[in-house]
Structure formats: structure tokens, C-alpha cells
Amino acid sequence: MTASEHEHALYKKIALFFFAYRSLNEKPDRIAEKYAIQRVHHRILFFIGHLPGLSVNELLTILEVTKQALNVPLRQLREKNYITTDSDPHDKRIKRLHLTGSGSELLQELTAVQMEQLQAIIDKVGASHIAAWTKVMEEYAEERPGSKYLDSL
Amino acid sequence: MTASEHEHALYKKIALFFFAYRSLNEKPDRIAEKYAIQRVHHRILFFIGHLPGLSVNELLTILEVTKQALNVPLRQLREKNYITTDSDPHDKRIKRLHLTGSGSELLQELTAVQMEQLQAIIDKVGASHIAAWTKVMEEYAEERPGSKYLDSL
DNA sequence: AGGAATAGGTCAATCTTGTTGACGTATTCC
DNA sequence: GGAATACGTCAACAAGATTGACCTATTCCT
Numbered sequence: 001m002t003a004s005e006h007e008h009a010l011y012k013k014i015a016l017f018f019f020a021y022r023s024l025n026e027k028p029d030r031i032a033e034k035y036a037i038q039r040v041h042h043r044i045l046f047f048i049g050h051l052p053g054l055s056v057n058e059l060l061t062i063l064e065v066t067k068q069a070l071n072v073p074l075r076q077l078r079e080k081n082y083i084t085t086d087s088d089p090h091d092k093r094i095k096r097l098h099l100t101g102s103g104s105e106l107l108q109e110l111t112a113v114q115m116e117q118l119q120a121i122i123d124k125v126g127a128s129h130i131a132a133w134t135k136v137m138e139e140y141a142e143e144r145p146g147s148k149y150l151d152s153l
Numbered sequence: 154m155t156a157s158e159h160e161h162a163l164y165k166k167i168a169l170f171f172f173a174y175r176s177l178n179e180k181p182d183r184i185a186e187k188y189a190i191q192r193v194h195h196r197i198l199f200f201i202g203h204l205p206g207l208s209v210n211e212l213l214t215i216l217e218v219t220k221q222a223l224n225v226p227l228r229q230l231r232e233k234n235y236i237t238t239d240s241d242p243h244d245k246r247i248k249r250l251h252l253t254g255s256g257s258e259l260l261q262e263l264t265a266v267q268m269e270q271l272q273a274i275i276d277k278v279g280a281s282h283i284a285a286w287t288k289v290m291e292e293y294a295e296e297r298p299g300s301k302y303l304d305s306l
Numbered sequence: 307a308g309g310a311a312t313a314g315g316t317c318a319a320t321c322t323t324g325t326t327g328a329c330g331t332a333t334t335c336c
Numbered sequence: 337g338g339a340a341t342a343c344g345t346c347a348a349c350a351a352g353a354t355t356g357a358c359c360t361a362t363t364c365c366t
Contacts, residue, residue, distance in 0.1 A: 010268045011203055012306050013287055014177070018196070019300055020293035021174045022217065024167070038322070043171070050164055056343060064175065069324050071344065093333045093342045115163045121292040125285070132278075132285035134166055139274040140173030147172055153165050191351065209314060222353050224315065246313040246362045 027113040035106060037080075040073045045099065045107040048083060050153045053096040055088070062146030082106055180266040188259060190233075193226045198252065198260040201236060203306045206249040208241070215299030235259055 001009075025039060032042055040063075047062050048054050056074070060067055074097075077083045082103035088094040099107060122130050141147045154162075178192060185195055193216075200215050201207050213223055230236045235256035241247035252260060275283050294300045 007268065008203075008306075010271055011264070012303060013271060013283075013290070014264070014267050015199070015303060015306055016287065016290040016294050017174065017177055019297040019303075020290045021170065023293045023296050024170055040323070046168070050161075057341090065323090066325065067343070068326085068345080072323090075344090091334070091342085095343070111164070111167070114167050115160065117293075118163055118166060121289060124292060125288050129285035129288055130166075132282035133289040134169065135278050135282055136274055136286040137166070137169040137173045139277060140176045140270075141169050143176050144172040150165060150168060150172075153161075153168055193352070210312090218352090219354065220314075221316080221355085225352090228315090244313085244363070248314070 024114060024117070027117070028110045031110055031113065035080075037076070038073070040069075041077055041082075042107075042110050044070075044073060044077060045082065045103060046111065047149075047153075048097045049099055049104065049107045049111075051149055052098050055094045055096060057094075058149070059097065062149060064145065077103070177267060177270070180270070181263045184263055184266065188233075190229070191226070193222075194230055194235075195260075195263050197223075197226060197230060198235065198256060199264065200302075200306075201250045202252055202257065202260045202264075204302060205251050208247045208249060210247075211302070212250065215302060217298065230256070 028042055029039055032038060043063060044059065047059060051058075056067070056070070059074075060070055063070065074083070078085065081100055084098050084100055085095040086098070088096055138150075141150065181195055182192055185191060196216060197212065200212060204211075209220070209223070209227070212227075213220055216223065227236070231238065234253055237251050237253055238248040239251070241249055291303075294303065
């Protein structure tokens with residue numbers, strides 16, 4: 001392979017990333033619309049869902065947004081009764097975030113379509129391909145501060 | 154593996170997607186800032202760069218935005234002399250988009266960091282893993298209207 | 307020839323998501 | 337008792353997108 005062909009191959013993979021990311025979010029975005037929430041809300045539910053008791057600060061680290069940007073959707077989710085907060089017994093400054101029953105249900109609905117989509121691809125390409133895919137994605141994710149929560153996810 | 158463990162494994166992969174996509178765009182976004190342009194402009198340059206002579210309509214299909222959303226950044230890129238347009242000889246309604254010299258240079262600078270990042274991962278995980286990763290991403294990309302341009306990319 | 311369709315451009319109003327900066331409260335650390 | 341931390345919130349602003357309306361130029365079709 002020439003240097004130019006090699007560059008070309010890399011270029012195509014970057015384009016694939018763009019298309020793939022859109023496909024991942026398309027269906028959940030449409031479901032979220034029905035509940036008058038957006039992708040941010042989905043993300044918040046997603047991480048609280050598998051990291052119950054997460055603090056606001058930890059969520060900020062994962063999502064890499066400012067506290068002002070997180071505050072509004074977080075309040076909306078509380079008002080819509082999708083999440084609850086209770087203060088840490090050992091440090092009352094810290095708020096621990098949890099999903100309510102309806103929050104879990106909503107998350108389930110949002111995530112189900114992504115899981116089914118991924119499962120369909122796994123069925124098609126085979127489990128070994130997925131292991132390799134995951135390895136590559138882990139390399140990408142490694143430089144993110146929120147990646148330290150991946151194991152507990 | 155139990156059904157729950159399996160779900161958990163899928164969940165983690167979806168989180169990986171989120172983190173990975175952020176890592177992919179972080180560096181180019183910072184470079185773009187220096188030129189007072191944004192991620193949309195990068196995307197436009199990206200696709201015109203390897204699909205020279207692309208029409209506005211084709212670009213709309215690839216990016217999946219409205220023509221109003223595309224119009225502003227496209228005009229800005231023209232004003233900054235990063236792209237040129239000339240009308241199709243066979244159908245004068247169609248504008249063919251091309252990069253200028255400085256447009257190519259800028260794209261090169263933006264894309265280089267993404268290529269280096271990907272190359273570093275390839276060097277680490279091995280080429281066979283990348284082939285598998287690409288296969289999975291192609292499956293995701295398949296449902297996007299713009300994916301038909303991937304081969305010519 | 308003439309009307310419909312296509313490619314493109316643009317104005318206006320609106321929305322969402324995010325930013326920076328400033329300020330306030332409660333709690334804990336030292 | 338003062339500094340630092342966790343969290344909340346207000347305001348101003350910018351980017352990126354949407355829908356809807358309207359315009360020109362060109363081509364297609366009958």
C-alpha cells in the first residue's frame with residue numbers, strides 16, 4: 001500500500017465515525033422528543049442509570065460540560081420526576097443522584113433501541129469483530145476523564 | 154454469560170461510543186478555533202476535500218442538515234477563500250464545490266491530528282483489529298444516506 | 307412555447323445547547 | 337474561624353440548528 005492509499009484508508013475511517021455516531025443517536029433522539037427531553041437528558045439518565053449514587057461533580061467529569069450547562073437539564077429531570085437526589089451521609093455537600101421508577105422506564109426505552117441496533121450488528125459481523133471494535137473504542141476513550149467510570153458501568 | 158451480563162456489556166459499548174467520539178473531535182475543534190471556524194466548517198471541508206466537485210445537494214445529503222443550516226458556513230468558507238464554486242457545464246443550476254489551496258492546507262492541518270491519533274491506535278492494537286472495527290462502523294454507517302459516497306471518498 | 311420541477315440562495319423567527327462570569331449558600335477541612 | 341469544596345442560579349451571549357416563506361435561474365416535460 002502506498003502512503004497515499006494508506007492516508008485514504010484512514011480518511012474513510014474518520015468519515016465512518018461521523019456516520020456511525022449519527023446512526024447511534026438517531027432513534028433515541030426521536031424517542032426523547034416524545035417526552036419533550038433532549039440528548040443531554042438521555043446522557044444524564046444513561047450514566048446515573050448504571051452509576052447510581054453518582055455525584056453532580058462526577059457527572060460533570062463524565063459529560064465534560066460546565067455545571068451551568070448541566071444544571072438546567074438536571075433540574076428538568078427532577079421536575080419531571082425522572083431522577084431524585086439525596087445528600088451523602090458522610091458529606092452533606094454532595095448530592096447523590098438516582099433514577100426514579102419512571103426514570104428507569106424512560107432510560108430503558110431510550111437504550112433499548114441502541115442495544116437492539118448493536119445486537120443486530122453483532123449478530124451480523126460476529127462476536128470476535130465486536131471484541132476488536134471494543135478494543136479500538138477503548139483506546140479512543142482512554143483520554144477522556146470520564147473513562148475511569150467505565151469499569152463500574 | 155447471563156442476559157443481564159450481556160446487557161451490561163452492550164451498555165458499556167454505547168458509553169464507549171460517546172467517549173470515543175469526543176476524543177475524535179477534541180483536537181480538530183481546538184485547531185478550528187484558531188481559524189475562527191467551527192466543526193461544521195471542518196465537516197464541509199472534509200467531504201469537499203475528498204469529493205471534489207460535490208454539489209450543494211449532495212453535501213446536504215451527506216451532512217443531513219437543511220440547506221439553511223448549510224448555507225451560512227458555506228458562505229463563510231467562500232468569503233474566507235477556503236472553497237470555490239463553479240457551475241456544472243451540463244447543468245448550470247448545479248454548483249460544484251472545490252477547495253482552494255489554503256482550503257486544502259487548512260483541511261490538512263485539521264485532519265492530520267485525527268489521522269495521527271488513529272494511526273497511534275492502529276500501531277497499538279494491530280491492523281486486524283482495525284479491519285474488524287471498520288466492518289462494525291460500516292454497518293452503523295450503512296443506514297445513512299451519505300454512506301453511498303464512502304467508496305469514492 | 308410554457309408550466310412544473312429542480313438547484314440554489316436568503317430573510318426571519320425561534321430553539322437548544324453550550325459558554326463565561328459573577329454571586330450565594332451550605333458544609334467540611336484545617 | 338477562614339479557606340476550600342459542592343452545588344445552585346442569574347445574566348449575557350454565541351453557535352448551530354430548525355421551520356416557513358419567498359426569490360432567481362435553469363432544465364425537464366408535454
